[in-house]
Amino acid sequence: MNWLTNFIRPKIRSLVEHQKDVPENLWTKCPACEGMLFQRDLTENLNVCSHCGHHMKIGVTDRLALLFDGGRYETLSVPKVPHDPLKFKDRKKYADRLKEARAKTGREDAIIVGKGTIGGAPVVIAAFDFAFMGGSMGTAVGEGVVTAAESAVKEGAALIVVPASGGARMQEGALSLMQMPRTIVAVEMVKAARLPYIVLLTDPTTGGVSASFAMIGDIHIAEPGCMIGFAGKRVIQETIREELPEGFQTAEYCRDHGMIDIVAHRKQLHETLARILGLLFDKKKTTEKVTPASGASVQNGRSKNGNGKGASSATKARAQKNVRMKARVRKAKMTIKSAANDPASAAPKPRKSSTKR
Ligand SMILES: [Zn+2]
Numbered sequence: 001m002n003w004l005t006n007f008i009r010p011k012i013r014s015l016v017e018h019q020k021d022v023p024e025n026l027w028t029k030c031p032a033c034e035g036m037l038f039q040r041d042l043t044e045n046l047n048v049c050s051h052c053g054h055h056m057k058i059g060v061t062d063r064l065a066l067l068f069d070g071g072r073y074e075t076l077s078v079p080k081v082p083h084d085p086l087k088f089k090d091r092k093k094y095a096d097r098l099k100e101a102r103a104k105t106g107r108e109d110a111i112i113v114g115k116g117t118i119g120g121a122p123v124v125i126a127a128f129d130f131a132f133m134g135g136s137m138g139t140a141v142g143e144g145v146v147t148a149a150e151s152a153v154k155e156g157a158a159l160i161v162v163p164a165s166g167g168a169r170m171q172e173g174a175l176s177l178m179q180m181p182r183t184i185v186a187v188e189m190v191k192a193a194r195l196p197y198i199v200l201l202t203d204p205t206t207g208g209v210s211a212s213f214a215m216i217g218d219i220h221i222a223e224p225g226c227m228i229g230f231a232g233k234r235v236i237q238e239t240i241r242e243e244l245p246e247g248f249q250t251a252e253y254c255r256d257h258g259m260i261d262i263v264a265h266r267k268q269l270h271e272t273l274a275r276i277l278g279l280l281f282d283k284k285k286t287t288e289k290v291t292p293a294s295g296a297s298v299q300n301g302r303s304k305n306g307n308g309k310g311a312s313s314a315t316k317a318r319a320q321k322n323v324r325m326k327a328r329v330r331k332a333k334m335t336i337k338s339a340a341n342d343p344a345s346a347a348p349k350p351r352k353s354s355t356k357r
Pocket residue numbers: 030031032033034035049050051052053054
């Protein structure tokens with residue numbers, strides 16, 4: 001059998017090994033138009049299809065790099081939480097699922113908090129990682145949003161949250177549901193300190209996330225075509241027994257029905273955020289140091305307002321500042337809408353700082 005081992009087997013091996021040399025993911029098929037995209041071009045185009053403009057998912061660190069000035073930011077540590085408090089098990093143990101997700105993403109949980117600037121304005125961003133158990137919100141994610149909000153108040157920075165989530169994390173039961181009021185209290189703290197709170201909705205924003213902090217921003221921006229809703233289309237259709245309209249639960253549908261303010265292409269996000277922050281930041285206010293006492297503090301999901309003893313003039317001053325903040329939000333929304341109606345003024349100027357890392 002010499003000819004078999006000496007001639008045939010090496011020949012077969014060389015054929016197989018030659019095929020192995022070809023990188024597996026050289027081409028990607030666009031899920032919307034089914035066009036073939038060269039992986040390198042797709043990465044350069046920020047994971048947006050060059051044929052039809054479909055926005056595919058983007059890694060959370062790439063996301064932060066494209067939002068912050070010059071792609072520079074500092075990652076903030078999120079306090080550790082007890083994992084698997086319920087010792088939950090479905091087909092797999094929750095502890096094993098966590099272990100797998102951590103190995104896959106290299107992250108502790110489905111959120112990352114970064115601090116930096118956008119258009120020169122101080123900003124704290126809490127971004128969801130969809131690759132980590134579908135970006136589901138458990139205790140650790142709640143802790144991330146609270147950390148981001150507290151840090152924004154402490155630094156006098158704007159808070160931007162970027163959800164990409166299927167909703168609450170079922171494996172944590174009621175504890176994950178408790179993150180809904182908890183995150184709301186956290187972002188209310190930012191608002192009480194009269195700092196801008198912006199939500200950048202990405203695909204998908206659903207369930208307990210869209211039912212809590214994601215829908216109470218001063219300004220809502222969304223990426224084109226992204227899915228925004230509470231329950232899925234099929235569930236709604238089966239419940240109300242009616243056919244839902246075309247494009248239901250997309251970013252554009254939500255904008256046309258007043259749920260969000262602006263739909264912006266991924267390449268325009270930095271520019272758009274910089275413009276909005278410029279409109280929202282009170283120039284005088286940023287020079288004052290914002291102290292957490294001027295807002296509220298969140299501990300264990302409870303809100304604690306200043307004791308409010310006497311000082312009616314302070315209350316009055318605070319009310320006036322609140323009115324001014326609301327006026328700025330209104331003005332920003334009007335500016336955004338008029339820019340949307342006038343494409344010439346909405347066209348972004350070329351960015352000076354590229355996303356170098
Ligand atoms: Zn496409």
